[in-house]
Amino acid sequence: MSLxxxxxxxxxxxxxxxxxxxxxDICLNINEGEFxxxxxxxxxxxxxxxxxxxxxxxxSKGEVLIDDIDINRKxxxxxxxxxxxxxxxxxxxxxxxxxxETVELDIGxxxxxxxxxxxxxxxxxxxxxALMQLDYNALRKQSPFDLSGGQxxxxxxxxxxxxxxxxxxxxxxxxxxxPMGREExxxxxxxxxQQGMTIIMVSHSMDDMARYAQRMIxxxxxxxxxxxxxxxxxxxxxxxxxxxxxVPTLTKLLLELKQRGLDVRTDLxxxxxxxxxxxxxxxxxxxxxxx
Amino acid sequence: xxxxxTIGQYLPGSSFLHKLDPRTKIIAxxxxxxxxxVVNNFWGLGAMLVLSLAxxxxxxxxxxxxxxxxKAIVFIVLLTVILQMFMTPGEPLVExxxxxxTKEGVHQAVFMGTRLVLLVSVTSILTLTTTPIALTDGxxxxxxxxxxxxxxxxxxxxxxxxxLRFIPTLVEETDKIMKAQSARGADFxxxxxxxxxxxxxxxxxxxxxxxxxxxxxxxxxxxxxxYHGGDGRTxxxxxxxxxxxxxxxxxxxxxxxxxxxxxxx
Numbered sequence: 001m002s003l004x005x006x007x008x009x010x011x012x013x014x015x016x017x018x019x020x021x022x023x024x025d026i027c028l029n030i031n032e033g034e035f036x037x038x039x040x041x042x043x044x045x046x047x048x049x050x051x052x053x054x055x056x057x058x059x060s061k062g063e064v065l066i067d068d069i070d071i072n073r074k075x076x077x078x079x080x081x082x083x084x085x086x087x088x089x090x091x092x093x094x095x096x097x098x099x100x101e102t103v104e105l106d107i108g109x110x111x112x113x114x115x116x117x118x119x120x121x122x123x124x125x126x127x128x129x130a131l132m133q134l135d136y137n138a139l140r141k142q143s144p145f146d147l148s149g150g151q152x153x154x155x156x157x158x159x160x161x162x163x164x165x166x167x168x169x170x171x172x173x174x175x176x177x178x179p180m181g182r183e184e185x186x187x188x189x190x191x192x193x194q195q196g197m198t199i200i201m202v203s204h205s206m207d208d209m210a211r212y213a214q215r216m217i218x219x220x221x222x223x224x225x226x227x228x229x230x231x232x233x234x235x236x237x238x239x240x241x242x243x244x245x246x247v248p249t250l251t252k253l254l255l256e257l258k259q260r261g262l263d264v265r266t267d268l269x270x271x272x273x274x275x276x277x278x279x280x281x282x283x284x285x286x287x288x289x290x291x
Numbered sequence: 292x293x294x295x296x297t298i299g300q301y302l303p304g305s306s307f308l309h310k311l312d313p314r315t316k317i318i319a320x321x322x323x324x325x326x327x328x329v330v331n332n333f334w335g336l337g338a339m340l341v342l343s344l345a346x347x348x349x350x351x352x353x354x355x356x357x358x359x360x361x362k363a364i365v366f367i368v369l370l371t372v373i374l375q376m377f378m379t380p381g382e383p384l385v386e387x388x389x390x391x392x393t394k395e396g397v398h399q400a401v402f403m404g405t406r407l408v409l410l411v412s413v414t415s416i417l418t419l420t421t422t423p424i425a426l427t428d429g430x431x432x433x434x435x436x437x438x439x440x441x442x443x444x445x446x447x448x449x450x451x452x453x454x455l456r457f458i459p460t461l462v463e464e465t466d467k468i469m470k471a472q473s474a475r476g477a478d479f480x481x482x483x484x485x486x487x488x489x490x491x492x493x494x495x496x497x498x499x500x501x502x503x504x505x506x507x508x509x510x511x512x513x514x515x516x517x518y519h520g521g522d523g524r525t526x527x528x529x530x531x532x533x534x535x536x537x538x539x540x541x542x543x544x545x546x547x548x549x550x551x552x553x554x555x556x
Contacts, residue, residue, distance in 0.1 A: 051470065054474060056470050056473060056474060085476070088474070089471075089474040091467065091470065091471045091474070094471065096467075096468065096471075096497050096501060097468055097471040097472060097475070097493075097497055098497065099492065099493045099496035099497050099500075109475055109476070109477075109493065110475040110476050113475070113476035113477060113478065114476055145500075159475060160474070160475065163475070163476065
């Protein structure tokens with residue numbers, strides 16, 4: 001069971017002089033239970049790619065499979081719709097999609113349009129709010145527009161979670177949040193992942209990626225340029241900078257130290273490992289000096 | 292569907308028409324319209340056709356832009372032509388039961404059809420060769436004399452500028468919200484009229500909300516930069532007539548005079 005993209009091409013305004021190839025020959029396999037990070041500078045095709053994952057955009061060429069069913073094939077419409085529901089897509093600044101009078105109604109919009117019974121909708125709203133650590137009893141009757149920015153975002157994401165997607169796709173979910181909100185939010189995502197949800201996250205922040213992603217793809221000009229574990233990706237700082245990106249802050253620190261003559265490994269990014277490595281290098285350096 | 296709208300589209304270039312002062316162009320279009328309706332025989336119409344073609348060529352704008360503009364009004368042109376053809380009383384040419392095509396009708400139909408097509412083509416040249424900002428500047432400047440009788444020239448121009456500025460933003464945002472709601476299972480494409488109207492709520496509420504919020508922010512940003520209306524405001528690009536505008540003005544006068552003269556042929 002997986003999300004699969006086979007040789008997907010997507011062209012904006014095909015046939016006109018303004019034609020642009022947003023995606024070119026994308027082959028991607030996202031396994032169930034994975035935490036995949038997608039990075040790339042603005043305009044590299046990240047957002048176009050994730051919109052293919054639940055059929056909002058149809059590939060100009062190639063196919064997108066959700067659990068082995070091609071979601072753009074003409075036959076079996078109901079089945080395709082059900083498959084698409086398995087992928088929950090959270091757009092950038094999702095709080096802009098809130099529209100209902102109360103938090104409860106807004107979160108219930110997704111499940112309700114899936115045609116579930118009211119009792120089922122309510123239980124799903126409760127579940128989703130619990131996942132997002134929102135207090136059901138305190139917030140259900142409130143207008144979503146009266147909430148703080150961070151809470152609005154949580155409500156918006158709960159609205160997607162209430163549809164019980166197997167795969168959760170998030171586009172820059174921490175953009176515009178304050179450091180505390182950001183931290184809290186990433187924690188939540190990490191927990192969702194531990195509970196077995198497949199998470200696909202688009203982000204500019206290499207630090208976030210370093211902490212949570214199990215596998216990363218780096219996009220540029222509509223193509224997948226690099227693919228691998230964060231360690232493999234961050235071991236290529238030159239290539240990353242060529243693509244308009246950077247390495248995590250701590251890796252940057254190691255690179256800087258190395259440049260100034262301290263003999264350290266530069267393929268680390270976890271705080272503990274980096275600390276240990278610097279300590280080790282310092283100690284080794286001292287011994288050399290004393291020799 | 293939204294990106295097919297060509298009204299107000301500007302195509303950068305450096306032709307004679309691009310460099311003209313916007314005021315000259317606005318007045319010229321007005322004179323052109325009057326001339327177009329003043330001519331009443333085929334000689335005059337032929338001359339206007341040639342003149343319009345010349346203007347199109349001078350503008351150096353690819354012809355397909357005009358075709359696209361004309362495609363949008365094809366229905367109106369056809370309707371006009373057909374109505375004129377059948378409804379004008381006079382000497383019958385063909386009779387089909389109670390319908391009859393008259394000589395005068397054909398004459399009228401050809402005239403009205405050509406006029407409409409020319410009108411749309413030439414007015415679209417105005418927007419195609421003039422940036423929206425220059426256009427509103429020109430309008431403001433031309434409306435200035437009427438300020439004394441209470442026409443809010445500056446405010447009108449500012450409103451136009453802002454409206455034009457935010458069209459693409461709103462289009463983009465509509466697209467984004469539609470996608471976000473579709474991802475939550477909203478269905479904009481099926482159902483009867485009532486269901487469809489109801490399906491617009493998840494789209495319209497966030498759209499209006501954001502528009503109002505944006506207007507608020509814009510007002511604040513303008514105030515922060517000491518905007519206080521049009522009085523005493525100077526411009527970075529002051530409008531200035533040049534030799535080109537004199538040439539264009541003379542051409543316009545010739546066109547208008549010619550149009551009146553053709554009535555006496």
